[in-house]
Amino acid sequence: xxxxxxxxxxxxxxxxxNVLPDKDGEKYVIKQITNGINFQGSNLWILIFAVFIAxxxxxxxxxxxxxxxxxxxxxxxxxxxMGLALGxxxxxxxxxxxxxxxxxxxxxxxxxxxxxxxxxxxxAQSELLARTSPTLYDVLIALFGGAAGFxxxxxxxxxxxxxxxxxxxxxxxPLCTAGYGLAVQNTSYxxxxxxxxxxxxxxxxxxxCLGVRFLHFHRKQFINREQxxxxxxxxxxxxxxxxxxxxxxxxxxxxxxxxxxxxxxxVTKELNYSGTNILSHQYDLKTKTLHVVAVGNPISTDSIxxxxxxxxxxxxxxxxxxxxxxxxxxxxxxxxxxNKGQLMVxxxxxxxxxxxxxxxxxxxxxxxxYTRYPVLANDMKEELKVVCPSxxxxxxxxxxxxxxxxxxxxxxxxxxxxxxKPLAKDNRxxxxxxxxxxxxxxxxxxxILP
Numbered sequence: 513x514x515x516x517x518x519x520x521x522x523x524x525x526x527x528x529x530n531v532l533p534d535k536d537g538e539k540y541v542i543k544q545i546t547n548g549i550n551f552q553g554s555n556l557w558i559l560i561f562a563v564f565i566a567x568x569x570x571x572x573x574x575x576x577x578x579x580x581x582x583x584x585x586x587x588x589x590x591x592x593x594m595g596l597a598l599g600x601x602x603x604x605x606x607x608x609x610x611x612x613x614x615x616x617x618x619x620x621x622x623x624x625x626x627x628x629x630x631x632x633x634x635x636a637q638s639e640l641l642a643r644t645s646p647t648l649y650d651v652l653i654a655l656f657g658g659a660a661g662f663x664x665x666x667x668x669x670x671x672x673x674x675x676x677x678x679x680x681x682x683x684x685x686p687l688c689t690a691g692y693g694l695a696v697q698n699t700s701y702x703x704x705x706x707x708x709x710x711x712x713x714x715x716x717x718x719x720x721c722l723g724v725r726f727l728h729f730h731r732k733q734f735i736n737r738e739q740x741x742x743x744x745x746x747x748x749x750x751x752x753x754x755x756x757x758x759x760x761x762x763x764x765x766x767x768x769x770x771x772x773x774x775x776x777x778x779v780t781k782e783l784n785y786s787g788t789n790i791l792s793h794q795y796d797l798k799t800k801t802l803h804v805v806a807v808g809n810p811i812s813t814d815s816i817x818x819x820x821x822x823x824x825x826x827x828x829x830x831x832x833x834x835x836x837x838x839x840x841x842x843x844x845x846x847x848x849x850x851n852k853g854q855l856m857v858x859x860x861x862x863x864x865x866x867x868x869x870x871x872x873x874x875x876x877x878x879x880x881x882y883t884r885y886p887v888l889a890n891d892m893k894e895e896l897k898v899v900c901p902s903x904x905x906x907x908x909x910x911x912x913x914x915x916x917x918x919x920x921x922x923x924x925x926x927x928x929x930x931x932x933k934p935l936a937k938d939n940r941x942x943x944x945x946x947x948x949x950x951x952x953x954x955x956x957x958x959x960i961l962p
Contacts, residue, residue, distance in 0.1 A: 531667060538730065564623065570692065573639050575639060588716065592665065596720055599725050600724060626695075645761060646708040650712070654715035661720070666723065683712050690706045778802075804834070806835055885951070895946075899942065906929050911926045924956070930961045
């Protein structure tokens, strides 16, 4: 009795998930998919217009415009056709799908490349950069999107699902991004975007093939067990080859995210002192250095050393902690404001890292120019006694000269030397020439204060 009840319960559950009663006529489904494969006439022009719309959306960073392009794009046709052809063993349909897939891909990339070549906006926006680093999450999106798409096309009254699938799988933006990569001659953009497009292609076709077999579509040609084994081997091989790079990228993203969280926790917990504010922190993977900029009450050397010892607790083994504070941090604060906060914690992708590295170099050079002169003045004291025995002190600093009758600004190195007595003309010139050599600048302004 209990067994019958369990069986009845299983039948009830099974009835909720059974899609076979909703299956549409096979001939109708196959005809519907076949009609969407060919890229000739209006279908081709719709594709070209969709590419232009998507390229515009990527160029101006408009998500709404990109979604609109995905809704009208007919790119899914040949991909669904490939999956259907594999599922029903229709070699002619498979060849036709492959041919139209290659044609549509080529035309899309060329059209996008033409647009981005002519466009005056050449900067890579966030919507565009998002398509250059595929991960396993993109694989899952294509997998579930392809399954939903085929199920919607092969069952009754589910046509409203197809537009959502077109948006989710996002076939159009990667192709346009590949065209952008060609236009700006950036190989990493082109390969990353095209790889994302290939991921979508493989897994939409794969889930379509699975759906065809799950819904028991009749095969057009007879395939024996050996042929079926060979086809399955090729399918699995392509899937594995496609997944490997995405898995590697996903692992790196997860590893970087964990690493950055560890740094955030370390800075928050170990450098939390009353009256001290951590302005920013940045790590250098090459030198394994963590730079922390602090303002307010200085952190003592002992506290920094203590924090250094706890870095192993945050999986930061081998990293050296360097705290920039005092006058150095004030200078850096000014420079950060000047650079509009471009000092960030971590990098999201290759393009952002390249930009950050460039800004870092600029920042370091400017910071050096702000901090080197006080240090240099202190180092010059002994030589100054020899060059100018009457000197009491020396101050060095950068200064900017603004002209009243123009908008030009001239930068100088200002040296202020206090002396016990006024200097003769020859002694002043000797001091000036010596200072020019020491500060390595032709724009030196010397002020003598007797």
